Amino acid sequence: MNPIDVQFVVGISGYFVKDLQAVRQSPQYNPLGDEKILPQTPGFKSIVQAGQVISILLHLPTGGIAVGDCVDVIFSGAASRDPLFVADEHLEVLESIVRPWLLRCDISSFRQNAEKVESEFLDPQRGCKLHSAIRYGLTQALLAATAQVHGCTIAEVISHEWNTAISDRPIDILASCHRNDTLQLDRMIMKQASLLPHASFVHVSDVGPNGSILADYVRFVAGRVRARGCSGYWPRLHFDVYGTLGDLFSNLKQLATFLNELAHAAQPYDILIESPIIASSKAEQIQQLAELRKLLLQYPTRVKIVADEWCNTLEDIKEFADAGAVDYVQIKMPDLGGIDNSIEAVLYCGVKGIGCCLGGSANETEISARITAQVALATNPDFLLSKPGIGADEGLTILTNEMLRGIALTKRSRRMSRI
Incomplete structure (x- = not known):
């Protein structure tokens, strides 16, 4: 046809x-x-x-x-x-x-x-x-x-x-929020987003002297979840720092010490930091993140590291996974090109035992977001990134409801095939 x-x-x-x-x-x-x-x-x-x-x-x-x-x-x-x-x-x-x-x-x-x-x-x-x-x-x-x-x-x-199994529950979603929008954060807590707030820190001035602004913000978010969240709500806290911490701290030991401080600020919740470093090449990026991950193993409360920059293609993702450089990779779907590459990337991470976010960008659309939700049901990544936009509510709604509809339709299809 x-x-x-x-x-x-x-x-x-x-x-x-x-x-x-x-x-x-x-x-x-x-x-x-x-x-x-x-x-x-x-x-x-x-x-x-x-x-x-x-x-x-x-x-x-x-x-x-x-x-x-x-x-x-x-x-x-x-x-x-x-x-x-x-x-x-x-x-x-x-x-x-x-x-x-x-x-x-x-x-x-x-x-x-x-x-x-x-x-x-x-x-x-x-x-x-x-x-x-x-x-x-x-x-x-x-x-x-x-x-x-x-x-x-x-x-x-x-x-x-x-030849994959379709999930019978929605995949967790990272709700992407603006740093300065407390009401948006409160809405995501009310809706019990599985991960939040992303809250981009793009410029070194965003994280403050010695990372003080970032540490205060992590502490604020953890406190907000404790104060506003319902009983049993236990999200993971995620922050995207776009390499600013690598700019701020002169060596990896200092960076690891600071990340441990962030882990304490986030308690009692787990914390994920995306792109703590942006190196000048992929090889250097993998090496530095792998060394940083080893340093973090010495701390009882450990920050989980997420790779983004220099991890753009299916081949890149395989290299990061093979090196054990990070705890999670973000599979940034527009960067991988064909949807089949994103499917292969999730499945490869599963084989290698490395976590993955089936992600993308706020710059996407409702069409690509809905298709992402369907891909997630069929491949079972650890979590999704809310998209499109950074309104959080809209992306959370589009992805969640698309997954719920997909699960319902799959169950109906299975019932009808048995009749």
Whole structure:
């Protein structure tokens, strides 16, 4: 079965994109833009720009329409990621090369089509694979199309083609909150988010002298959960520091000591720190995080480390997992390109006994978020990142309800097959 028509629609994504290099190197930083700070990463015209999306619409012979959204992450072009995604730069290759292939594509199965997206297409302007955002959106649309053809959920397609078991409960979600929005944090506590608040610390000034602002904030969040949470609510606390702690502390022993202090500030809750260090290369990143993890083993209350930067592709994730460099990796789905790579990444982490977040970016859309929820049901990662946007409520709602619907539909399908 082949699509009968294809459309490409340019729109807006769920957040915005930032020049991470310029932000980290600027003495002062305005989160919504500062004309005095010049961009340093290729493709950026200013340090903060509105995110873009290309929606791929596959018109099916059944009358249905399968949709996938091409999006990139907030900090595009950083730490080996593909460059900033500018929609207009990719429309020509979509129209001239991808459209004819899609119209010939047999959508009755997904996995082989995803492998072709990854291996057979070259962007003539860049001389390499199609941009990761394009591969991400293409495979979303193809996966959704296969599910429609067979009248089943996306999770069931993945379960069938990868021989996995579909979860009978929703996967935990990390609710991503703004640091300065206490009401948002309170709402996530009220809704019993499994992990919170993410609360990005992008600039070294955000964490304060000797990390004092970060430590105070960790202590505040733990206290807020104790005061506002209901009996039995026991979330994990997660904070994304974008390498600022590596900038602040001159050696790994000092950093490990500070992370132990954060663990005490978070008590009685477990704490996860994402990207404590951003090194200048992947090899150095793996080495430093592995050494830091060993240092943390000496403390009875241990901070769990999450890898993000330099851990962008399926191959990267395998290297981090093989090295035992971290406790968790964030599988940042737009960076991995094809959805099949994210599926393989979760399964590989499971084999290696390393935790994983099936994540992505606030810069995504409700389409990619719903597909992520279905992938999660079929692959069982440790947790998801709320998306799109950083409204927390919206992402938590989209992901939770999509998983609950998927579980209900799967159970119904099993009952009907026994009749």
